[in-house]
Amino acid sequence: MTNLPRFTLIAGLALGLAACAGKQPVALEKPPETAQPVTPVANADPIPVTETAAPVQPAYAPGSQEDLRAQTGSDTVLFGYDSYELDAEAKAVLARHAQWLRQNPAVRVTLEGHTDERGTREYNLALGDRRANSAKNFLATQGIDVARLATISYGKERPAVDGSDEAAWAKNRRAVTVVMGR
16 A cells, blocks of 8 residues: 555645634534435446556666666677577577667677687687677678677687686677667
8 A cells, every 4th residue: 555645644634734723713603413424326436546656767878788788688699619600599689789779879889709718819819709790790780880880809808707617608608799889
């Protein structure tokens, strides 16, 4: 139950008391007539009570990294071992990124390519570059101007999670769409 009815009752009583504060009591010359009991009306429709709430403003700025995550569900796509091919799930995420970019035409992004810790630094930088470009090329096929899309490879230098097992490696094989601004 909301506090609105209680608040309304208290406010009404306060206003009533305030209105009577400056008046002298009036003596009644005759006793008041007894009030007739109120009988409910059959088949009467109840009066609908609607509560309106102020619109909730998002806690993030439109066109921001947080907005991208909130509107698309993720800023990251994952890849298989030693692969830069986009699977169906990655394409679905990037399709949502493309839609978001169309809704925010002044926003530019950088596509970051990442790998797991296995392999040489040079090999992982090259694989991260192919992953970033794979995501960029997909966005371009969705009609996003390539002038708005930059790429960079971090290879294995910036893992999303620490660990040396398949669960950690799977989360580190990724491309991340990073909002660079307008």
